[in-house]
Amino acid sequence: xxxxxxxxxxxxxxxxxxxxxxxxxxxxxxxxxxxxxxxxxxxxxxxxxxxxxxxxxxxxxxxxxxxxxxxxxxxxxxxxxxxxxxxxxxxxxxxxxxxxxxxxxxxxxxxxxxxxxxxxxxxxxxxxxxxxxxxxxxxxxxxxxxxxxxxxxxxxxxxxxxxxxxxxxxxxxxxxxxxxxxxxxxxxxxxxxxxxxxxxxxxxxxxxxxxxxxxxxxxxxxxxxxxxxxxxxxxxxxxxxxxxxxxxxxxxxxxxxxxxxxxxxxxxxxxxxxxxxxxxxxxxxxxxxxxxxxxxxxxxxxxxxxxxxxxxxxxxxxxxxxxxxxxxxxxxxxxxxxxxxxxxxxxxxxxxxxx
Amino acid sequence: xxxxxxxxxxxxxxxxxxxxxxxxxxxxxxxxxxxxxxxxxxxxxxxxxxxxxxxxxxxxxxxxxxxxxxxxxxxxxxxxxxxxxxxxxxxxxxxxxxxxxxxxxxxxxxxxxxxxxxxxxxxxxxxxxxxxxxxxxxxxxxxxxxxxxxxxxxxxxxxxxxxxxxxxxxxxxxxxxxxxxxxxxxxxxxxxxxxxxxxxxxxxxxxxxxxxxxxxxxxxxxxxxxxxxxxxxxxxxxxxxxxxxxxxxxxxxxxxxxxxxxxxxxxxxxxxxxxxxxxxxxxxxxxxxxxxxxxxxxxxxxxxxxxxxxxxxxxxxxxxxxxxxxxxxxxxxxxxxxxxxxxxxxxxxxxxxxxxxxxxxxxxxx
Numbered sequence: 001x002x003x004x005x006x007x008x009x010x011x012x013x014x015x016x017x018x019x020x021x022x023x024x025x026x027x028x029x030x031x032x033x034x035x036x037x038x039x040x041x042x043x044x045x046x047x048x049x050x051x052x053x054x055x056x057x058x059x060x061x062x063x064x065x066x067x068x069x070x071x072x073x074x075x076x077x078x079x080x081x082x083x084x085x086x087x088x089x090x091x092x093x094x095x096x097x098x099x100x101x102x103x104x105x106x107x108x109x110x111x112x113x114x115x116x117x118x119x120x121x122x123x124x125x126x127x128x129x130x131x132x133x134x135x136x137x138x139x140x141x142x143x144x145x146x147x148x149x150x151x152x153x154x155x156x157x158x159x160x161x162x163x164x165x166x167x168x169x170x171x172x173x174x175x176x177x178x179x180x181x182x183x184x185x186x187x188x189x190x191x192x193x194x195x196x197x198x199x200x201x202x203x204x205x206x207x208x209x210x211x212x213x214x215x216x217x218x219x220x221x222x223x224x225x226x227x228x229x230x231x232x233x234x235x236x237x238x239x240x241x242x243x244x245x246x247x248x249x250x251x252x253x254x255x256x257x258x259x260x261x262x263x264x265x266x267x268x269x270x271x272x273x274x275x276x277x278x279x280x281x282x283x284x285x286x287x288x289x290x291x292x293x294x295x296x297x298x299x300x301x302x303x304x305x306x307x308x309x310x311x312x313x314x315x316x317x318x319x320x321x322x323x324x325x326x327x328x329x330x331x332x333x334x335x336x337x338x339x340x341x342x343x344x345x346x347x348x349x350x351x352x353x354x355x
Numbered sequence: 356x357x358x359x360x361x362x363x364x365x366x367x368x369x370x371x372x373x374x375x376x377x378x379x380x381x382x383x384x385x386x387x388x389x390x391x392x393x394x395x396x397x398x399x400x401x402x403x404x405x406x407x408x409x410x411x412x413x414x415x416x417x418x419x420x421x422x423x424x425x426x427x428x429x430x431x432x433x434x435x436x437x438x439x440x441x442x443x444x445x446x447x448x449x450x451x452x453x454x455x456x457x458x459x460x461x462x463x464x465x466x467x468x469x470x471x472x473x474x475x476x477x478x479x480x481x482x483x484x485x486x487x488x489x490x491x492x493x494x495x496x497x498x499x500x501x502x503x504x505x506x507x508x509x510x511x512x513x514x515x516x517x518x519x520x521x522x523x524x525x526x527x528x529x530x531x532x533x534x535x536x537x538x539x540x541x542x543x544x545x546x547x548x549x550x551x552x553x554x555x556x557x558x559x560x561x562x563x564x565x566x567x568x569x570x571x572x573x574x575x576x577x578x579x580x581x582x583x584x585x586x587x588x589x590x591x592x593x594x595x596x597x598x599x600x601x602x603x604x605x606x607x608x609x610x611x612x613x614x615x616x617x618x619x620x621x622x623x624x625x626x627x628x629x630x631x632x633x634x635x636x637x638x639x640x641x642x643x644x645x646x647x648x649x650x651x652x653x654x655x656x657x658x659x660x661x662x663x664x665x666x667x668x669x670x671x672x673x674x675x676x677x678x679x680x681x682x683x684x685x686x687x688x689x690x691x692x693x694x695x696x697x698x699x700x701x702x703x704x705x706x707x708x709x710x711x712x713x714x715x716x717x718x719x720x721x
Contacts, residue, residue: 119543161711174476174714177539178707181647185703189696192572196565203564207554282547334555341548348541349528 034296034306041309048313049093052320053085091213092319092332093312094221095274096284100311101232101304102270103285104292108239108299109263110172113347116286117155117271120176123280124183125154126272127206130279131187134202135194144220144276151272154179159264167260208281208333210319217277224273229308231266236301239263243299281315281333283340288314290347395667398660402674406455409681413451414443416685418693421447449580454684454698455677456583457575457639458649460590462676463597464635465650466657466668470604471628472527475713477538478651479519479636485645486546486553487518488637489571493553497563505582511641512586519633521545573644573699575684582642589638593631594673600628601666608665646699648706649676655713 020029053065060068060077067073068081103116117123129150133143158179162172187206191199238259242249249256271285292307293299318339319332326335414426421439428434429443461479468477491514492507501507526541557564603624606614614621639646657671680698683705687696 118547119540161715164715171714173539175711177543178710178714181703181707181710185700185707188568188572189700191568192697193694196561196568199568200561200564203554204558207551207558282551328559330555331558334551337548337551341544341551344544345525345541348537348544349525 031297031300031302034300034302037296038302038306038309041306041313045093045309045313045316048316048320049089052089052092052316053081055320055324056080056085087213087215087218088210088319089316090218091210091221091277092316094218094225095210095278095281096288096311096313096315097308098221098225098228098270098274098311099281099284099315100288100292100307101229102267102274103287103311104289104299104304104307105232105235105239105263105267105270106285107289108236108243109260109267111243113290113293115173116283116289117267118280118282118285120173121158121180121183122151122155122176122268122271123275123282124180124187125150125152125157126275127280128183128187128190130205131190131199131202134205135190135198144217147279148272148276151275152268154183155264155268155272167257167264204331205279207331208279208336209331210278210315211323211331213277221273221277224269228266228270228273229305231262232270232304233301235259235263235266236299236304240298240300279331279333281336283336283344284311284315287340287343395661399667399670399674402671402678406674406677406681409678409685410451410455413454413681413685414447417442417447417688445579446576449578449583450575450684451681452580453575453578453583453642454681456587456590457643457646458680459673459677460594460635460639461646461650462653462657462672462679463594463669464632464639465652465676466654466665466672467597467600467604467628468632468650469654470608470665471625471632472538473608473610474538475655476651476710478648479632479639482519482522482538482636483542483546483549484515484519484636484640485573485647486549487521488512488515488640489567489645490514490549490553491517492570493556493563493567496566497556497560502566505579505585508582508585508641511644512589512637515637515640516633518545518549519636523629569697570644572697573646573702574697575643575680576695576697578642586638586642589634590642593635593638597628597631597635598669598673600624600631601664601669604628604665604669608663644697644699646680646702648702648709649680652706652709653679655709 018029018031018033020027022028050062050065050069053069054060054062058080060080064073064077065081068077069086071078073081106115106117106120107113126147127150129146130143132138133146138146158172158176159167161175161179162168164171191203238249238254241252241254242256242259246256274281288311289299289307292303292310296303296306315332315336318335322330322332322335411423411426414429415421415423419439419442421443425437425439426443428437429440429448433444434440465478468479468482469475471477488511491510495501495507495510522538522542522545525545526538553567557567603619606617606619607621607624609617611621636650653672653676654668657668657675660675661667661671680702683701684698687698687701690696
């Protein structure tokens with residue numbers, strides 16, 4: 001690596017809160033500020049998780065929950081905690097984390113804080129597939145797979161239609177809106193063709209909820225996170241150079257389009273897994289990365305982990321509100337939209353983005 | 356020939372002999388312009404004839420076949436005891452009239468929006484009109500137990516106008532005004548927010564879902580003609596006013612500075628045309644439900660036919676929009692006979708690829 005690389009990616013090694021460690025071949029700069037914030041957020045997350053499990057028709061004391069989680073609870077609390085409540089709480093947490101990472105990746109990729117996988121229409125494919133699946137009464141256990149296929153297929157179509165010797169972010173948004181309209185029309189067609197009892201589960205699914213999550217969903221989520229999280233962190237390094245502009249990154253010798261493709265695959269993969277497990281939950285992917293950037297500075301390998309933890313906190317809190325603190329319990333997607341949409345509009349209004 | 360005032364000093368003018376013998380720099384242009392005007396006027400007439408033809412087809416085609424004579428009788432010489440004539444009069448004729456009115460109105464509204472925002476992607480549907488109307492209507496059905504389109508129509512009107520105004524204000528705030536991307540994003544997000552509230556309401560009450568889902572699809576079926584006449588003052592009146600705004604829009608589309616320099620009060624024109632657009636789309640949505648892409652796609656088709664002069668684009672948009680929506684309605688009736696596909700679904704499937712095509716044209720996205 002040359003001096004040029006160091007200059008570009010580390011404009012100021014003496015930045016407060018950062019420390020750089022060097023060996024003969026590698027150098028690692030650690031951002032202690034983000035690290036500390038991530039730790040604080042993680043502690044909040046753990047407390048929130050346990051508190052979320054104590055809530056419900058049967059209130060369970062905090063310490064009993066802790067004991068049940070580490071396997072020393074009484075059989076009753078053990079059943080309530082580990083079989084009934086834990087899967088939902090864990091699903092909310094992991095879906096939140098994955099959505100936030102997916103949003104971070106997309107926003108960094110297109111250099112636009114107003115983009116997220118749900119806004120460019122990836123969820124509409126999953127919704128169509130899930131609607132077909134539920135309305136035709138196909139095997140319920142394969143629903144996540146169908147939704148995943150729908151989301152991923154849509155992502156590929158959008159990518160291919162946007163491609164014109166490269167990917168332009170603005171084109172991607174517009175193409176996404178177009179694709180969303182077509183797939184939405186197909187979904188609407190199905191909902192008017194079938195009796196209302198048949199389509200109701202599909203309509204409920206499209207609101208996005210972690211209600212009724214099971215341990216097998218958790219397993220899917222956990223495996224995907226274990227695979228995709230390190231990939232995301234690794235791809236963040238070249239991404240910082242890409243953010244300086246196409247010309248600079250080409251001059252640095254980065255394989256621009258393949259890194260972009262890799263990022264899109266990881267970002268879509270994360271979004272698609274979430275849709276598959278929980279249905280389309282909007283605005284998390286849009287909002288959380290922005291909050292993370294506000295607190296922790298520009299996107300990097302460490303700040304994507306920070307935004308994942310924040311996403312987990314946000315979605316879990318939203319689910320707790322949706323489940324326990326409203327007159328009727330609602331799908332979590334409605335709460336995230338109610339919080340996220342005004343935030344987004346404020347953002348659009350304030351940043352005066354010129355695109 | 357080509358000389359408004361004889362002897363005004365232009366080369367060739369005032370000398371009659373030279374007029375006949377030598378080519379004159381000014382004359383061919385004037386001739387060509389006159390020819391073009393004639394051609395455009397004839398084209399508009401042809402368009403009107405096509406509207407009539409399509410309307411006739413729309414009256415004739417459906418799950419039961421009727422003859423031309425039935426159609427004629429139903430309109431001009433109605434016998435209440437004839438089954439075919441009753442079908443035409445109570446079902447086919449209303450939907451045809453509504454399709455023509457709504458199609459023309461939406462198309463002209465789209466053209467005006469594109470001119471005012473100088474944004475080729477502007478259109479009533481991108482403003483979140485349909486989600487606003489859906490939300491208001493679902494709320495009305497849920498809270499007030501309404502069952503007929505005529506009852507909840509006004510809620511649709513209010514919801515559509517409210518959402519459009521909100522999207523427009525948010526999307527055009529700040530630097531750069533109403534750029535394509537900002538408007539599109541504001542529209543998508545407000546639609547998503549209203550959509551999630553709409554879903555929450557339909558989740559709470561199955562009857563509401565059952566009522567509202569047909570309205571969501573966008574359709575011109577099953578509305579009595581009287582319903583159309585209720586909103587016709589807004590729809591037809593707004594459309595007519597828009598058609599005659601061509602000159603102002605031409606000036607406005609030269610850009611803010613140029614228009615001001617020419618003495619135009621740009622803000623006033625902008626506000627007037629935005630109000631007109633919102634009124635037209637509100638009326639259209641309240642009758643027919645969310646029908647997308649007519650307002651977006653039609654002006655582009657029209658511009659490819661007659662060029663960028665809004666004095667022609669606007670009337671042509673009305674005609675082509677009417678043809679577009681009526682044809683889409685006919686297609687929806689043919690494809691899954693004897694069932695039907697709602698016209699809003701057809702326009703989305705036909706129109707959305709058009710949006711993708713526009714997005715791929717470099718000039719729009721960047």
